[in-house]
Amino acid sequence: MKIYINNIEYDANPDETIIQVADRNNIKIPRFCYHKHLSVVASCRMCLVEIEGVKFAQPACSTPIKEDMRISTKSSKTKEAQKSTMEFLLINHPLDCPICDQAGECELQDVSLKHGDDHSKYLEFKRVVVDKDISPLISTEMTRCIHCSRCVRFGEEVAGNKELGLINRGEFTEIRAFIEDGVSSELSGNMIDLCPVGALNNKLYSYKARTWDLKQHPIISPHDCIGSNIFYHVYNNEIVRAIPKENSDINQTWLSDRDRFGYQGIYSKDRCYVSKHRKNKTLERVDSQDIIKKVNNAINSSLDKNTSSKIGSFISAQSTSEEMFLFQNLLRKLGIKNIDHRTNERDFDYQDTYPLMPSLGCNINDLSEYDNIILIGVNIKTEYPILTVRLNESVKQDTKIYSYHYFNMDEDFPVEKKFVMNNTDLLSLFQEHTLESCRNKKNLLVIGPNITYFSNQSVFLQALDKFAKNINSQIGYLTDFCNSTSGWILGNVPHRTIGGVKLDNPGLNATEMLENDLSTLIFYNLDPENDFHNSSALINSLQKSECNIFFTSYLTPIIEKYADYIVPISTYAESDGSFINIEGRFQSFNKVITPNSNVIDGWRALNELNILNNHQAYTIESIRSELSSTLSKIDFTSKILIDKKKYELDKSTKVHKNSLRHIYSTDQIVRRAKSLNETIQANNKSVYVSRDIFDDSENKKILKVVENNRVFKIDNFQIRDDLPSRTIVYSSSFNNKFTESKSTFVSLKK
Amino acid sequence: MIDKTKKMIKSLFLVEIVKGLSITGKKLFKKPITVQYPEEKTPQSSRFRGLHALRRYPNGEERCIGCKLCEAVCPALAISIDTEMRSDGTRRTKKYDIDLFKCVYCGFCEEACPVDAIVETKIFEFHFEDRNEKVINKNDLLKIGDLYEREELKDRKNLG
Ligand code: SF4
Ligand code: SF4
Ligand code: SF4
Ligand code: FES
Numbered sequence: 021m022k023i024y025i026n027n028i029e030y031d032a033n034p035d036e037t038i039i040q041v042a043d044r045n046n047i048k049i050p051r052f053c054y055h056k057h058l059s060v061v062a063s064c065r066m067c068l069v070e071i072e073g074v075k076f077a078q079p080a081c082s083t084p085i086k087e088d089m090r091i092s093t094k095s096s097k098t099k100e101a102q103k104s105t106m107e108f109l110l111i112n113h114p115l116d117c118p119i120c121d122q123a124g125e126c127e128l129q130d131v132s133l134k135h136g137d138d139h140s141k142y143l144e145f146k147r148v149v150v151d152k153d154i155s156p157l158i159s160t161e162m163t164r165c166i167h168c169s170r171c172v173r174f175g176e177e178v179a180g181n182k183e184l185g186l187i188n189r190g191e192f193t194e195i196r197a198f199i200e201d202g203v204s205s206e207l208s209g210n211m212i213d214l215c216p217v218g219a220l221n222n223k224l225y226s227y228k229a230r231t232w233d234l235k236q237h238p239i240i241s242p243h244d245c246i247g248s249n250i251f252y253h254v255y256n257n258e259i260v261r262a263i264p265k266e267n268s269d270i271n272q273t274w275l276s277d278r279d280r281f282g283y284q285g286i287y288s289k290d291r292c293y294v295s296k297h298r299k300n301k302t303l304e305r306v307d308s309q310d311i312i313k314k315v316n317n318a319i320n321s322s323l324d325k326n327t328s329s330k331i332g333s334f335i336s337a338q339s340t341s342e343e344m345f346l347f348q349n350l351l352r353k354l355g356i357k358n359i360d361h362r363t364n365e366r367d368f369d370y371q372d373t374y375p376l377m378p379s380l381g382c383n384i385n386d387l388s389e390y391d392n393i394i395l396i397g398v399n400i401k402t403e404y405p406i407l408t409v410r411l412n413e414s415v416k417q418d419t420k421i422y423s424y425h426y427f428n429m430d431e432d433f434p435v436e437k438k439f440v441m442n443n444t445d446l447l448s449l450f451q452e453h454t455l456e457s458c459r460n461k462k463n464l465l466v467i468g469p470n471i472t473y474f475s476n477q478s479v480f481l482q483a484l485d486k487f488a489k490n491i492n493s494q495i496g497y498l499t500d501f502c503n504s505t506s507g508w509i510l511g512n513v514p515h516r517t518i519g520g521v522k523l524d525n526p527g528l529n530a531t532e533m534l535e536n537d538l539s540t541l542i543f544y545n546l547d548p549e550n551d552f553h554n555s556s557a558l559i560n561s562l563q564k565s566e567c568n569i570f571f572t573s574y575l576t577p578i579i580e581k582y583a584d585y586i587v588p589i590s591t592y593a594e595s596d597g598s599f600i601n602i603e604g605r606f607q608s609f610n611k612v613i614t615p616n617s618n619v620i621d622g623w624r625a626l627n628e629l630n631i632l633n634n635h636q637a638y639t640i641e642s643i644r645s646e647l648s649s650t651l652s653k654i655d656f657t658s659k660i661l662i663d664k665k666k667y668e669l670d671k672s673t674k675v676h677k678n679s680l681r682h683i684y685s686t687d688q689i690v691r692r693a694k695s696l697n698e699t700i701q702a703n704n705k706s707v708y709v710s711r712d713i714f715d716d717s718e719n720k721k722i723l724k725v726v727e728n729n730r731v732f733k734i735d736n737f738q739i740r741d742d743l744p745s746r747t748i749v750y751s752s753s754f755n756n757k758f759t760e761s762k763s764t765f766v767s768l769k770k
Numbered sequence: 771m772i773d774k775t776k777k778m779i780k781s782l783f784l785v786e787i788v789k790g791l792s793i794t795g796k797k798l799f800k801k802p803i804t805v806q807y808p809e810e811k812t813p814q815s816s817r818f819r820g821l822h823a824l825r826r827y828p829n830g831e832e833r834c835i836g837c838k839l840c841e842a843v844c845p846a847l848a849i850s851i852d853t854e855m856r857s858d859g860t861r862r863t864k865k866y867d868i869d870l871f872k873c874v875y876c877g878f879c880e881e882a883c884p885v886d887a888i889v890e891t892k893i894f895e896f897h898f899e900d901r902n903e904k905v906i907n908k909n910d911l912l913k914i915g916d917l918y919e920r921e922e923l924k925d926r927k928n929l930g
Contacts, residue, residue, distance in 0.1 A: 118837035118884045119861040227861045230838045
């Protein structure tokens with residue numbers, strides 16, 4: 021089909037509107053309410069254009085094109101219409117640009133400069149709207165609102181959670197949160213970007229800088245395995261805000277609040293800025309130039325004294341791929357095999373038959389091509405909020421979503437059927453279950469990180485494999501950290517080296533390392549309080565070992581108590597790095613801010629250790645080229661588990677104790693992001709107990725859990741009727757209090 | 771040919787010099803206009819652009835709202851500002867420095883300011899004894915503003 025805009029011919033598809041054709045061809049039409057990812061309401065009237073043969077100017081965003089339509093975006097009729105609209109929009113606008121944080125990037129400013137009049141004829145009173153505090157993340161100045169309703173439509177259509185609404189009519193129209201508490205969506209920050217004026221703004225950025233002062237740096241999200249693309253805006257070497265970097269394959273134009281505000285954790289007061297070494301039981305400050313040498317001597321003298329099997333090393337899966345590569349490179353060349361990143365897991369029997377690396381098994385863009393998506397032990401809303409957008413899209417294209425979980429989870433997209441059962445019941449279900457409605461369709465089974473925390477993970481994975489075969493489904497994984505894929509593929513597991521090559525003599529896994537009285541322990545980028553499922557075993561082995569080396573960005577009480585060497589390393593934004601997301605996409609980024617001068621770049625510290633041991637020296641480029649050559653040899657589609665071993669189904673479990681990944685406690689950086697932890701969702705820290713194991717709750721206010729002869733008293737617990745039988749579920753922010761044993765067996769004393 | 775003769779006559783009778791000297795001669799008997807600075811001073815325009823000051827509202831509240839427009843417009847990059855949210859929720863500067871060596875006294879900052887906070891007073895006689903003093907901060911600027919508020923108001927009145 022052909023249409024003419026300003027007398028130039030353009031190709032167009034029959035179902036397009038004028039603005040879509042214009043946008044594709046870079047013809048500027050001013051707009052406020054139109055947004056390419058939202059429905060069309062045509063309420064602002066800014067996009068009026070003249071169409072030949074039509075008496076009045078028509079809105080370009082809602083007018084479908086016709087063959088040989090002749091449109092003018094520059095004629096005097098168009099200009100007159102746009103000028104009048106602008107005048108009406110500005111009647112009630114306070115024009116307080118000098119104190120508005122949107123100034124400089126404000127669509128209203130830009131459009132009125134280009135299409136508005138240069139003076140106002142309006143002399144009457146302006147409308148004033150009283151502000152409400154709707155969220156610790158979003159500041160409001162509702163007098164500035166031009167009622168474009170983008171924020172309302174976003175909640176309804178994209179986030180799947182309508183929280184803001186247009187209330188009243190005419191002069192009294194107002195954007196308001198429906199509930200008193202305000203906005204609680206995990207994607208709420210996107211409304212800041214969508215709002216064309218300064219009505220909704222970034223609270224953390226309030227009055228900190230002006231848009232023209234900021235430097236923009238691209239980076240990849242370190243908070244989940246989706247790998248959203250972000251721009252950090254930096255003022256005076258400080259990150260002051262984050263906005264999405266458009267990537268149509270991953271996050272489109274959206275960003276979850278965790279990715280948008282998580283950077284606050286970098287500025288936590290727990291940051292570790294000095295190198296330390298323990299001498300005569302006290303930690304002493306060491307020059308940052310010397311600490312690497314000291315650490316090297318410690319490792320080497322331990323190698324001289326003991327065998328290399330007496331050294332254990334743990335690395336966080338939140339580390340960059342460069343760090344992971346150098347870490348295992350250093351240790352393996354020194355003959356150390358005990359390397360693991362799975363500090364939160366308990367059962368490792370599955371590891372030999374696991375795919376080379378966990379992978380979603382498809383591209384995020386292709387999710388909507390599946391007929392059924394079956395979620396196992398995963399809550400998209402809190403764990404992978406950005407996927408809510410994708411699943412909402414998929415549901416609109418007739419994908420059905422099923423969910424199996426031990427907790428009744430809310431999701432912001434329609435779920436076809438929810439199965440809430442305790443672990444044993446789930447397990448027996450998967451052995452036989454055939455989800456009839458999924459037969460002979462295109463299915464994707466997504467295994468969430470909660471499954472990997474089970475003490476019988478291997479049995480579960482095997483059962484899931486059977487289930488997947490029964491319904492002829494693909495298997496995909498979602499992992500708990502942003503770079504777990506690198507952990508696997510770059511050899512940070514005891515049984516495989518880089519590239520997933522199998523080792524004949526595997527080292528000890530994370531749990532075994534803590535149980536085997538090792539003499540030297542190396543921790544890279546880990547938070548001992550929260551990143552280990554079993555902190556009492558951890559403390560025990562820290563006490564027994566002769567030398568504990570911590571490479572860390574944060575100081576925690578355990579580190580201060582047990583560390584012999586502390587190397588202050590950079591966080592993700594303070595160093596060059598890369599993450600491999602769950603699709604297998606390798607994404608690199610450069611340093612965004614320069615840290616305190618005593619902080620050492622993570623990969624540089626490891627590189628220096630490599631050099632001190634006469635291994636090859638690397639640069640960031642040479643690591644990356646090595647990584648990409650490794651990755652190019654790998655087939656990323658995850659293979660279904662084939663495990664010959666038969667596991668026994670253990671039905672003796674009395675009580676199932678499961679953790680729930682708390683949205684803002686998933687990693688050490690986000691745990692320290694202050695504003696995120698003030699939101700409504702973050703308050704959801706509790707222990708839930710099913711009624712059948714604790715019935716007389718009304719009289720007793722304290723729940724006692726006896727575990728390995730230790731008694732835990734918990735006062736903020738809730739009895740829930742919707743929990744499956746014999747189940748306790750605790751938020752992962754309770755980790756260190758509640759997971760002191762390897763078993764899931766708990767006995768309750770009434 | 772005629773031109774050449776004209777030129778010859780002009781240079782022969784020193785016409786230009788006589789013309790020039792006649793002005794000197796006239797001025798010789800007029801009252802001199804030399805101003806005996808610093809005892810005497812020339813009158814200043816109400817628009818004179820001298821040392822900067824930050825003004826306040828009559829109730830004592832500082833005018834500046836930290837919009838950074840003066841910083842953005844300054845062609846010499848003499849102004850540097852950091853802003854914050856003050857405890858009462860208003861936008862304020864926490865740092866407002868002007869480097870008087872960089873400043874070219876163009877007055878753009880005064881013109882850009884939406885609230886008439888930064889102004890250029892008529893003060894043009896100032897000196898520093900230490901190089902570091904060339905940067906004046908918010909405190910100094912507000913003090914200058916307090917001292918010269920009356921003059922500023924008068925200038926504004928003169929300008930209508
Ligand atoms: S708050 Fe912003 S996005 Fe929402 S209707 Fe008003 S102007 Fe539009
Ligand atoms: S007078 Fe001109 S050069 Fe001096 S501070 Fe103001 S804008 Fe800058
Ligand atoms: S002096 Fe005026 S222009 Fe400069 S920051 Fe303050 S209010 Fe803005
Ligand atoms: S953009 Fe077309 S009416 Fe608002």
